[in-house]
Amino acid sequence: MSAHKKSGEDAVIARLRRIVREPRGARVRAGIGDDCAAVRVGPRGRLLLLKADAVVEGRHFGKADSPRAVGWKAACRAVSDIAACGGRPAEVLVTCVVRSGQAGAWLAELYRGIEKAGREYGFHVVGGELARTRGPAVINVAMTGEVQEKHFARRGGGRPGDVLFVTGALGRSLASGWHLRFRPRHEEACWLVRRFRVRAMMDLSDGLAADLPRLAAASGTGFVLDPVAVPRRAGATLAQALGDGEDFELLFALAPADASRIEAAWRMRFPGVRLTRVGELAARGVRRGLGGARGFDHFAA
């Protein structure tokens, strides 16, 4: 498949978007196509963020994985999306569709994992639903968050020449167990949107090869990636770093003037977390550096 062609998943989403009617009025500030929806309901100048996300047994976790780790992951995936918008999580609703053997201790451990994330990132579980399935379990987390409107970060807003940064290291998330124990870049993102004018930001969930084209498309730009610069987790090949997905790192774009001053400030503030320049946004149509790499596609043909 050419890197210029829409992935299966992006094509499905494009089709569904055409079915959904656009909200009118000023209430909905961001909807389909961003990491979170953003709604004006709170005090002036603040946005309510909304995110829903599911982990599926056999896809996002295995039968043998600790349910506490699964709960942590399910919650932290949503925290990562709220963070990518510059926000802080607030409330969570948990929908658990589980197999018969998972109704007791398994579910309690799952909730302990979610609660652990809640204490860490400041959200409260305020509701949920339980249902049974004969097939793989599905745990859905619906999360609200809050962000000042002036700090709200989106995928769009990048311009040609903006410098692209990635936090942490990419690839081998499943193989290394990172996908179950990652810490979403919550503090880092809150610091970023307060200190810098973040032109565009998203979290990396499907791999840089899938997600960078999405950020560029939302910004109406192209991109030039420097594949040699892409930070890899220990043992990861470039293809794995670009394509494995579930990195839950931040990808963001800064104007060149901001880019020149972030690195020193970042090292001071987050000495344990890598920050790497991986390329820049370019004129629309330019797509360089990905080669034939592809991200994770839920609906690849």
Next chain:
Amino acid sequence: MSAHKKSGEDAVIARLRRIVREPRGARVRAGIGDDCAAVRVGPRGRLLLLKADAVVEGRHFGKADSPRAVGWKAACRAVSDIAACGGRPAEVLVTCVVRSGQAGAWLAELYRGIEKAGREYGFHVVGGELARTRGPAVINVAMTGEVQEKHFARRGGGRPGDVLFVTGALGRSLASGWHLRFRPRHEEACWLVRRFRVRAMMDLSDGLAADLPRLAAASGTGFVLDPVAVPRRAGATLAQALGDGEDFELLFALAPADASRIEAAWRMRFPGVRLTRVGELAARGVRRGLGGARGFDHFAA
């Protein structure tokens, strides 16, 4: 199983509630145990309602059911919960975990069903996620809603002597196809909370035999049900009316003075919808009229 014993599902929920820490402060007005969570984030005197709910293939819909009807049902279940709190729906996030054969036209039809409900009940789809499963599909709908705080209806708040009412007719929801085409009691609920002081309200999703004890428990009361009065769908036995579930009708309690004036007003306003007195709330510990009937229990032993 004795009707006095907690059902499997209620026992699981009680266990999970003990794990979840209580939110502090005034932001969260209602949480676990009500039809929706309610949060103070908007203008003074208004509440944001939050609901998440899933339909599961093989449980809530069948492989042969029209995906458009499944979308309608998935959305309207949440509308019914928002309505039971006296609110109006606003935003929706849809999480679709589907099998390989459902990625194209099936998903588009599902979205058309959701959109149809959105046009009818005034919500907008503002985001969603897609994932694949090898097992039964799971469609999760996370919905926001709004209600004036003075109109917010909860399960608790009923008092001994309050009169219990049920809308519509109960039982045989699956057998009759009602569960796929029901219209949530949205207008009825909005009218109710504006015209009457609704002491307690919920929507009937697991059957009166499961849900009435929940409303009474939340209110700290008992109940006396008049089984002969329970409105049955055509062909439904009393056991079916009490136990089938998926009725999506309203169960609510009014003070006797309000109860005496609602019936004429209701007939005038909603001539096509039955409203039936089915009993009253009583002193704590009193539980009469259910016999051995049980509602639907996702986690029955």
